[in-house]
Amino acid sequence: INNIWRMRRWWINIYDVMEENFDNELLKAAISIDGVLGSHMGPRSPNTVFGYLYRRLGDVYGYKGPAVIKGGxxxxxxxxxxxxxxxxxxxxxxxxxxxxxxxxxxxxxxxxxxxxxxxxxxxxxxxxxxxxxxxxxxxxxxxxxxxxxxxxxxSRGNAAKLHLALKGLPDFTGLSDAQKGQRLIIAPTMNYIELAFNAAKYGEYSEQPALDISIASLHDDSLVPAGSQVLSAIVQYAPHDLKQGWEVAKEPFKNLVIDCIAQYAPGIKELIVSSELLTPQDLASEFHMTGGxxxxxxxxxxxxxxxxxxxxxxxxxxxxxxxxxxxxxxxxxxxxxxxxxxxxxxxxxxxxxxx
CATH class of the missing domain: 3.50.50.60 (FAD/NAD(P)-binding domain)
Incomplete structure (x- = not known):
């Protein structure tokens, strides 16, 4: 019975588990985003504890999940x-x-x-x-x-991917150059993530999306010319079936995401050489993935x-x-x-x- 009681946590929402166990809002948000990343769920959705555990399976037994592949x-x-x-x-x-x-x-x-x-x-x-x-x-x-x-x-895709080619390393407020090479999350609170998901429920993109950012060129300089950098960000939430259509909304949404990053990295816009946003619709059409x-x-x-x-x-x-x-x-x-x-x-x- 005790084991069954523990297992019940697997099926509930990660919001409640974080509230029960942690006080720091930044920590709670950073953990909970792994329960929803790439999905059509928010922190208050059932199964998000399971989603977090499933995603973190790659970190057990000394093996780390996310990795940067040399050469891209x-x-x-x-x-x-x-x-x-x-x-x-x-x-x-x-x-x-x-x-x-x-x-x-x-x-x-x-x-x-x-x-x-x-x-x-x-x-x-x-x-x-x-x-x-x-x-x-x-x-x-x-x-x-x-x-x-x-x-x-x-299979409703709900995440977009932003790529930025930069002519220099952006200055993220409060971060050292070494810290910039780590995983960077823009999601101040769990409510921030949940509100971002609310828009997706109604076929709209979030005005304040949650972002999972990496600068792979800090680990592999073969990706870019000397002095340049490449930044990638998973953008959560961006529904495949956008109500207004991605043909109209793609460019405004890309600019909105860049503005969001600029709040934490002032001056990044001046470093941008080129930019690309892949929406779930792009993923569906270019890579033949149903729903993106x-x-x-x-x-x-x-x-x-x-x-x-x-x-x-x-x-x-x-x-x-x-x-x-x-x-x-x-x-x-x-x-x-x-x-x-x-x-x-x-x-x-x-x-x-x-x-």
């Missing part, structure tokens, strides 16, 4: 590609898949956008579950129950572990014979860790000819 994120992809090629894997880019081909309920390969057909007994999809089942296979070709479960996956959700679906209690993406596909294999999932929409979710792909490969190898 693209370098990781290049390293993985080089490793694959050395093992004899053929990689093809600019070869978008139009559909996954089926013979009754068994995959037979894929058809590319250009019309080329590639035959295969196994198809391992890194696309999000909705893209895989709804667009590439088509709901008419799968069981009604599976189609319903796929439709019910919550970077995890391919909410990381909440009902959409993780044996429920991710849904019960009949939680072990990477699916109800369609020969079709496997290996992306962020599969267990254990998103993040630059590759565990879903590793686990899918392990499952396929384990099944052998039965795969």
């Amino acid at each position: 994120m693209g370098a990781l992809g290049e390293a993985i590609a080089a490793s694959a090629k050395s093992s004899g894997v053929e990689l093809r880019t600019d070869a978008a898949v139009a559909k996954i081909n089926l013979d009754v309920n068994k995959v037979t390969g894929v058809t590319l956008v250009g019309g080329e057909v590639i035959d295969a007994d196994l198809v391992v999809s890194n696309a999000d579950p909705k893209t895989t089942f709804e667009k590439l296979i088509g709901f008419r070709n799968i069981e009604t129950g599976v189609a319903r479960r796929v439709s019910n996956i919550r 959700h970077w995890h391919h679906g909410e990381l909440s209690v009902d959409q993780v572990m044996m429920m991710r993406p849904f019960p009949r596909a939680s072990q990477y294999g699916t109800s369609v014979e020969g079709l496997y999932l290996c992306g962020a929409g599969a267990h254990p979710g998103g993040g630059v860790m590759g565990l879903a792909g590793r686990n899918a490969a392990t499952e396929i190898i384990k099944r052998g000819d039965a795969a």
Whole structure:
């Protein structure tokens, strides 16, 4: 009973847990933002304690979660590609898949956008579950129950990404140069974060967004020319289905976010050489992620572990014979860790000819 009482905290909101255990508003906000980052939830939403714990799993046993990849994120992809090629894997880019081909309920390969057909007994999809089942296979070709479960996956993107190319290191008030290389959070209180979420509930962006900022070039000077810096910020909250439309709101919102940063880093506007804002709509169109959700679906209690993406596909294999999932929409979710792909490969190898 005592263990059950402790576990109840997993399912409740992180706001109440922070209020019960801490007094410092800055500390409470800094912890609670990890319970909502990238999600369609605020600190008062149920499951946010679980969201925090799930996100921090990468910090146990001496391993740290967030990391800066030397050469930028693209370098990781290049390293993985080089490793694959050395093992004899053929990689093809600019070869978008139009559909996954089926013979009754068994995959037979894929058809590319250009019309080329590639035959295969196994198809391992890194696309999000909705893209895989709804667009590439088509709901008419799968069981009604599976189609319903796929439709019910919550994947409303709610975070944007700001990139700033700077001609110098910004001066954040009260921070040393060494501290500027750490994770910088702009979220003074939990109520600040909750109010930012309130706007997203009604299809509007927040006038005072919560920000998770990093200056990766302080750890890797190969990213920029000498004397320059690059700043990135996760902007929470920016709903995919913005009421006024991102075509109209994108530039004003980008300027609003820069203004928000400038409150803590006076003079940063004069350092900006170029800027880019990726909204959830941009993520959806450029990277084909349904809803622009970077995890391919909410990381909440009902959409993780044996429920991710849904019960009949939680072990990477699916109800369609020969079709496997290996992306962020599969267990254990998103993040630059590759565990879903590793686990899918392990499952396929384990099944052998039965795969």
